[in-house]
Amino acid sequence: MHVAVIGANGGIGREVVARLADAGHDALGVVRAESQFDAVRERGGEPRVGDLEGEFVPALQGADAVVFTAGSGGGTGWDETLLVDLWGARRAVDACVEHGIDRFVMVSAYGAGDPSASPEAIRPYQVAKRCADDYLEWSPLDATVLRPTTLTDDEGTGRVSAAFEHPEAAGAEIPRADVAQTVVACLAHDETVGETIRLFGGDTPIDDAVQSDG
Ligand SMILES: NC(=O)c1ccc[n+]([C@@H]2O[C@H](COP(=O)([O-])OP(=O)(O)OC[C@H]3O[C@@H](n4cnc5c(N)ncnc54)[C@H](OP(=O)(O)O)[C@@H]3O)[C@@H](O)[C@H]2O)c1
Numbered sequence: 718m719h720v721a722v723i724g725a726n727g728g729i730g731r732e733v734v735a736r737l738a739d740a741g742h743d744a745l746g747v748v749r750a751e752s753q754f755d756a757v758r759e760r761g762g763e764p765r766v767g768d769l770e771g772e773f774v775p776a777l778q779g780a781d782a783v784v785f786t787a788g789s790g791g792g793t794g795w796d797e798t799l800l801v802d803l804w805g806a807r808r809a810v811d812a813c814v815e816h817g818i819d820r821f822v823m824v825s826a827y828g829a830g831d832p833s834a835s836p837e838a839i840r841p842y843q844v845a846k847r848c849a850d851d852y853l854e855w856s857p858l859d860a861t862v863l864r865p866t867t868l869t870d871d872e873g874t875g876r877v878s879a880a881f882e883h884p885e886a887a888g889a890e891i892p893r894a895d896v897a898q899t900v901v902a903c904l905a906h907d908e909t910v911g912e913t914i915r916l917f918g919g920d921t922p923i924d925d926a927v928q929s930d931g
Pocket residue numbers: 723724725726727728729730748749750767768769770771786787788789790801802805824825826827864865866867868893
C-alpha cells in the first residue's frame with residue numbers, strides 16, 4: 718500500500734515511515750522542507766514536500782492511505798494550533814475525499830475525548846484535536862482515530878494498552894515508537910475502521926491490542 722505520512726519529520730512520523738517500509742509498504746514522507754528529504758530516505762521512505770498551511774495536495778498523489786501525525790507543537794501559539802492541528806487536518810481529510818484516498822489514520826491526543834476535563838492550559842489544543850477528529854469521523858473515509866496519552870522517546874516495546882470505548886480509561890505514558898507501530902497495525906486490520914482508540918503504554922502485543930479492547 719502507498720501510505721502518505723503527513724508530519725513525516727516528527728517524532729512519531731519518523732517512526733511511522735521506518736515501520737511502514739519495514740512492513741513492505743511504500744511510505745510517502747510528507748515534510749515541509751527539502752532539507753528533510755534525506756531523513757525520510759534513510760528510513761526507507763520517498764520524500765514529498767507539503768505544507769498544511771500552504772500546498773500539500775500534490776504530495777498525496779498516488780497514496781492509498783494517509784496518516785496524519787503533524788502538529789504545531791507546544792512552542793507555538795493557539796493560532797498555529799488552529800491552522801495546523803485543526804484546519805490542516807480538515808484540509809487533509811477534504812483532500813482525501815476529493816482525490817479518492819479512502820483510508821485515513823489520525824494521530825490525535827488522549828484528552829481530545831473530553832477537552833473540558835483537560836488542564837485549562839491545554840484545553841484549546843484538545844478542542845482543536847477533537848474538532849479535527851469529529852470532522853474525520855463524520856467524513857465518508859475509512860477512518861481510525863488514535864488518541865495516545867503523554868508521549869516519550871523511549872525505545873518501543875511492541876506492546877500497548879488500547880481502550881476502545883471507555884472514556885474514563887487512563888494509563889501509562891507511551892513511547893512514540895509504539896504509537897507508530899500501532900498506526901501500521903491499524904492499516905493492516907480493517908476492524909479498526911470506524912474506531913477511536915485511546916492508547917497507553919501497556920502489555921498487550923500491538924497486533925492483538927488493535928483487534929480487541931485490551
Ligand atoms: N506531546 C505529547 O505528549 C502528545 C500526546 C498525544 C498526542 N500528541 C500529538 O501527536 C502528534 C505527533 O506528535 P509528535 O511528538 O510526533 O510531534 P512532533 O515531533 O512535533 O512532529 C510534528 C510534525 O508536524 C510537522 N508540521 C508542523 N506544521 C506543519 C505544517 N504546516 N505542514 C506540515 N507539517 C507540519 C512538523 O514539521 P517540522 O519537522 O518541519 O517542524 C513535525 O515534523 C501531534 O499531532 C501531537 O499533537 C502529542
